[in-house]
Each structure stands twice: as C-alpha cells, then as structure tokens.
Amino acid sequence: MTIRAAAVAATLALLAAAAAGCSSSPREPKKEQPIDPRAAGLAEGFGTMDRLVEAARREGALNLVGVPRDWVNFGAVMDRFTGHYGIRINVAEPKASSRREIEIAKAAPPQDAPDVFDLGMDVAVANAERFAPYRVTAWQDVPDALKDSGGRWYGAYGGYMSIGYDPRKVKAPRAFADLLAPGYAVALAGDPLRTAAAFNGVMAASLQNGTPEAKRGVELFAKLKKSGGFSKPSKANTLVDWDYVNAAKAAQTAGDDTPAWKVVIPKGAVLASYYVQAINKKAPHPAAARLWEEFLFSDEAQNLLLKGFARPARMEALEMKGVLDRQAAARLPAVTGRPVMLTIPQADAAKTYLKANWTTAVG
Template identity: 65%
Template structure:
C-alpha cells in the first residue's frame, strides 16, 4: 500500500484520527450513496460531511478550493480534463478494473457505471423497442434536465443519436426537436417516458413496485439501437484535508461490500466482472438490473467534445 500506509489497519487507524471525510455531489438517493455513506461512517467512526449533494461534476472542481472536498465523484470527461488536481493512489482491487476505465498512474478510476435507458409507465404506453419509437404519438417524453448542462440529459440525446453504434449529435437533436414541436417533450413528472441512466430509472421502478407490487407503474428497457454506456469515476483531491480518510473511502467503495452497495442502487460495479468470476457479486441484486443488449458504446473524448459544441449551438434554437 502506498503513501506510507503499510496496510489497511494502519490506514484505518490514521483515518480515524483525522475523524472526518468531506464528500461532494453525492445525493443520498443516487446509486445508494445514502447507505454507502452511513455504512462507511458507522464502520470507521468517521464523520462524513456531505457538501453540495446536487452539485454537477464541473461544480465539484470549481468549488474545490473553497469547500475543500477530500474526494470527487465525476463524469469521465471532467475527470480527464482535471487529472492534475488529483492525488495518485491505486486501490487494492486495482487489477480488477479494466484498463479503459482507469488512469494508469492512479489519478482516477471508474467506480460504477450504467446504460442510458428508457423508463416508461406500462399502464399508459407499450414498451418502446427503440428511440425512434418515442416519435409515436402515444409517448410523452422527458430528459433528465438540459443536455447542455446535465450529463444524464446529454447522454440521453447521444444515445438517441447512435446509428450502427456511431454517435451523430445532429440525429439526436433532430429526434427531440420533433418531440418538442409535437408538444410531447416535457418534464419527468408529467412524462410517460423518461430517458435517463438505467440506475435512476431502476430506482423509479423500485419505488413504483413498493407502492403497488401488483400493478407496477414503471419499467425499464435499454434499446438495442442505443446501448450507450458511461462511468462515473472516483478521485482523491490532491489538497485533501483528510488524506487518510480519502484513501480509506476509496478502499471501501472498491471493496466487494462497497461495489455490491452500488449494485443495490442499480448501478453496475466497475469491478463487477472480476467479482462475478470469484462469486462475490451479489447475484440477487444483479438479477434486478435491466437486461443489457450487449457491450455499451462508450463515447470518446473527441466525440464528447464535438457533440457538446454542437448542442451548445443547436439545442436552444431547435429542441430547447
């Protein structure tokens, strides 16, 4: 173990003496972070200070100098752009993480991910099989925010843009422009369909089932023509005020227990494949995930940058 901590017991001992951990942008109802935070705090006797739970990834970085978070949970594009702000640290499960979702120096690494999905109310509409199905008049559709500002909404547009696995931002914008002109692009509370990450639509489905198990009010599907995936990555602030607690937090998140807690929140653990091979992935929880049609399409940095430039120019005059 690096950074002067000879083993986990020593790391935990120093972290307990620090006494606190500052996290940022972790809503308690996002991928089960409420239970994750509480479990960590109870396990180690460390107070977790939850800063700006609803902050965006960009806001996390902008606020770091003032708020002094110890750790970050970021979209991949923001992590790539700010890697020089992170302390390099390789967690014990480093070898279990696929190479394409970690920085080789240990500056950042994916903690969990998901597919862009279509959540729908089966009492009102039939299950859509593709994003183009949403153009049918029976569907009232919502994105999870403004795609120029919100990662989930941006990726929703990009999932709809895929043609044979290739993103075409204009194609996605055109689909939502047609929905807006037809008066069927609305907010999530009024929609029969919500385009969002499968873990968030999965949470909606679980709440609906808890309210009425006999007649579920929400189901989730991942269209074969739009299997877009993405990861959220973890990183340690280079200027972390509680450096041992920050490293202990990472070790906890990437332990089998931590990864299964993400799975309980309908997210797909970054170490999931290795855990499945070892038999440590919670099979009951995994069975609750929406069925994936195959490996996800992951946007490259150039693709993401080009698409964001296009949306900044086109969204407000067309679909916005």
C-alpha cells in the same frame, strides 16, 4: 563423581549460561515504515490496512461533495463506512454537478475542501492536475478504459442510458424512434447543455450501428418537440435517463398488480457511462480519503452500489470471485447489444454541436 559425569555437568552448565546470556540480551525491535498519508498506494504509504485505518481515525473526518444519500445507495455506503471505522462524513452540496464540485474545491477553505471527488469522466480528465495519484488495492479489477494510467482517477460505478415509461399509458418502446409514436410524452433528465444525464440521453438516441452522431439525436428531439411529444419531467409518461434512476423508480411499484413504471434499454442504443473517483491533492484528510477509496472498491461497497441499481466497476471481478450479489444483479435492466462509451473527442464534438443547434432546434 566420575570424570565423564563431571565433564557432562560442566558442559550443561556452560550451555545454560550461554542460554541465559542470550535471553538477557534484548532483541532489536523491528522498525515499522513511516506513514505517508499522501502516498500513491497502500503498501508504500501505510504498509498494512490496519495502519491506514489508524491514520484515518486520527484524522477523524472525511469531506465528500456532490454525493446524495439517495443516489445509487450511497447512504448505505456512507453508514457502513462510518460504522466500520468511526469516521465522520461531511457532505457538501449533495446534488452538485461534477463541474460544481471542482468550483467548490477551488473556493473552499483548506479544512473544508473536499477530500474526494465523484465526477463524470470528462470533468475528471479536464481537471486531472488537481488529483493525487492513488491506486486502490483492487486496481487490477478496474477495466483499463475506466482508469487513468497514472492513478489520478478511476471509475467506481456506472450504468446505461435507458427509457423509463408508464406501461399503463404507453407501449414498451423497443427503440428511440418508437418515441415518435402518438401517446408518448417524453422528457430528458434536464437540459442537455447543462446536465450530463440529458446530454447522454440525446447521444444515446443518436447511436446508429454503435456510432454516435449528435445531429441524429437533436433531430429526434426536434421531431418530438414539433409533434408535441417533448415534455417536462413532471408531466411525462416517458423519461430518458440512466438505468439506475429509472430502475430505482420502477422498483417502487414492481410488486403491484399494475406497475406504474418500467424500464428498457433499447437494443442497438446501449450507451454506457461511469462516474469516477479522484482524491484531492489538497485533501485535508488524506488518509481518510484513501481509506474511503479502499472501502468504495471493496467487495462489500461495490455490492452495496449494485443494490442501488448501479453497475459497479468491479462487477466482472466480483462474479469471477463468486462474491457478486446475484439477487441485486438480477434486478438490473436487461442489456442486448454491445455497450458504447463516448470518447473524450466524441463528447467534445457533440457538446459543440449541441451548443450551436439545440436551442434553435428544440428550445
């Protein structure tokens, strides 16, 4: 062997030994961050969606309250959630009002307490100290007016106050004042002193140039009462209720030669309202609660709500991304005019006025 060949062989042997030494030294495994199921966001609490799903599956259940399966397609949303993640959903008092949801949470044993609330915005604001901050991944898509800056509550879906009517019995109303004409038997969706939909119906009727005034709404229904045009829902041919309720009813006979129900949102009286989500600070299944919120604000679930005639909070973002269910969106009642949302002070003042005057004026 030549001197050069021997040198090359020696060098190769040294490199091989070095490589063998490196391969025999185990690398330090990368440490994953500890899971915090009560964190205020996905990244800081779980790191990835997969780890959130794992944590939620270990909890195995999710407690909801006040969410009927036939409400804005929530049954499909629940089934899809369980199908994706294998997590059982328990629903307490599906038809509970927002205020009742809070009462249930106060009285429930720890393991039966709601994990998540579905609330009117006024109730959410009044009970914000009960909620755990959590910003969903799609947080930036939710309009600022629909979310608490601290992440304690955030709008998921909503709609506009509308007039549903039987076109076989009355003409299409163009304004709330048209309901005073003979032939209309008009109902609210409950007692406006107790039911949010009925209260907002009165307030929609009160709008003038975008400004609400409870007195105007009470006066209109007082005139209906006096003329005999104010009716119970079971006997009414006209119902003032959210568009997703009236639109769902209209869809049942939409293909008939003579539809039994149609819906209109009066021009100049477009009152909007949204239901907001909030996670219970004392949620017995905190990871499942956060997974539910992530799913509810996903493209898939927002479009499922849209199929239930609700207007998803991320609707504009879905359209910009090109993932909006356009067929479902086309089924929504047309809106002409700028939507109005009551501020908390406006709603409080209106409720005070109705408490003092509704029973005397309307009964």
